[in-house]
Amino acid sequence: MALVLKIGVKSLLLHKVRSILAGLGIVIGTAAVISLLTIGAGSRKEALDAIKALGATNLIVASVKPPQDSSDATRRARILKYGITWEDYERLSSIPTVWRAVPIRAFPAEIWYKANKFDGRVVATNPRYAEINRLTLLAGRFLTDRDEDTIDNVAVLGFDVARDLFQYEDPIGKSIKMGNHYYRIVGVMAYRVPTAGVGGSLAREDYNRDVYIPLSTCRARFGDWIIDRRSGQFTAEELELSQVTLTVHDTHQVRPTANIIRTLMERYHDKPDYQITVPLDLLEDAERTALLWAVFLGVVAGISLLVGGIGIANIMLATVMERTREIGIRRAVGAKRRHIAQQFLVEATILTTTGGIIGLGVGLVTPEIIRYVADWLFDYEVTTQILWWSLPMAPIIAIVVGVLSGLYPARRAALMDPIEALRHE
């Protein structure tokens, strides 16, 4: 066997360029499969993680600014009132299957500590918010029901806010200014990796730039208005709640509850100023997409390896013809048909296996290069995830392709008449 390999390698090295070109098909095929799998698995994981972070038993109702009619220019000066109201919140939280409802009012704000400013976001919510978003504390405490009842000016800082405003100080107990009021810091949240957006239905969320205050305090200090003064323009919006996150006990209750929410919201809102997001649906959509993606990859892999295999078969046929005399010599000195067949099968397999292993390497490096280039040129983050089962698969598939594409040429070689082969010039 060792000599077969040695002869195979020597014969392939005799025509280096030809062997390299023949193997290139397999290299490209394998590399394409591996890198597509890696990138595909990465984006799938990213989407699923983002959706799972929302919680499969959660339902999210969010306020959406309704599309404005261009005709009612007269209304521009007036305050636009839209979104989820406190009444909506009461109605939604009274649905029997809902055991937890977390209202949120979020808006951008300037956060001041002494002379330092941070452009962040105020998130007014209740104590359950940390729980449903799986946020953990770094120091101090989160909001409590008592804060809510006493309408206290307390705030909990997101990681980035605390780091930027209090570089060398302990923020707990210090006061920050938002709007016209001061808030005492009672806690700091731990760092949380921002979640990626999913399709068009979920925005990217960065919890680290948030400041949390009690809803009652927000209502009292900020009111329900969002006032925007920009380049001589003045717009004001009235928005009571930007989002309500509802939790049910079991995933079976998600869809019936979603239907009730839809019915309720439709009854009280005559314009589409809200959006209902069901993470469970997104999860199932993402899984369906992932399955489609896998099928697509399978087809791509099959085609590229088929093309590669045809290339190998072609080269092996040429090699067999060219080495007819060698086949005759080997037969004369005692080689059986299977020895001849074996020789050409081994050569085809050496080609494809080498191609497969190189392709594996290229396929592992390529996604990293793509990630780097995407980040550098387009500032776009590509997530990659190496599927460990794909690593042994690549050479195994390459060997199978080698044997399959070598079969016909090897058979041609084995069935040659030794006398004819010896006479061949």
Next chain:
Amino acid sequence: MSEHTPKSGSVLTGDGFSDSGGTNVVVKIVDLVKNYYLGSVVVPALRGVSLEIKEGEFLAIMGASGSGKSTLLNLLGCLDRPTSGQYYLGGRDVSKLDDDELSEIRGRYIGFVFQSYNLIPQLTAEENMEVPLYYQGRITPESKKRVRELARLVGLEQWLHHKPTQLSGGQQQRVAIARALVNDPYIILADEPTGNLDTKTSYEIMKLIVQLNDMGKTIIMVTHEPDIAAYAKRIVMMRDGKILSDTINENRTIPRDEQEPLPVGQN
């Protein structure tokens, strides 16, 4: 068949017969017929040939092209099967064996020397000599030693690691001869062994072949050159697929030492 391992001490041991007396019949063919079929046309190549070759003989088969000498050589070399008739090689009827069995016979009991050397280009001289052993699964440290001894015998011990393209025609033919000897065969079949060589090199190769015959090897050589056939002890003339004559060579050319003038070839 007896055990076929080389005895120590000698490069060329016996031919594998249990009692090596020099009178054993190595090759016996009886009424050998070979027809080729071109569509519906039957082309007879051998029309009943019978022959007996004893151990240690040096036989030259001569004849014009179309006389059937190549067909006979192919049959003797177990590269082909006769249409009818028997072929006993070392006492065994090999005329009806299948392809795998014939391969086995070729690998174990027959050594080939071809006109165009027929070495495998990607292998070194040493590896070329080993090829017949490889298909028998008989490459061992001892066989490596034997290859080296054979290389010395044919005068190529300096050239073992050279590729055929780096060797002259005469050197390539010496590698081919060593390869033919490596499995210690019953017979060596030489098909125009000097056909591609110049007169001087031809002489050297014939000298080597005569030397092997002197050491006890049975040699069957096909040639159409009378002065090459002249080295053989026995000459078989063929015409139209039959043996025309089978005679002892009375005026045998005996190669002399190299210091002496070369016997001048006419062509």
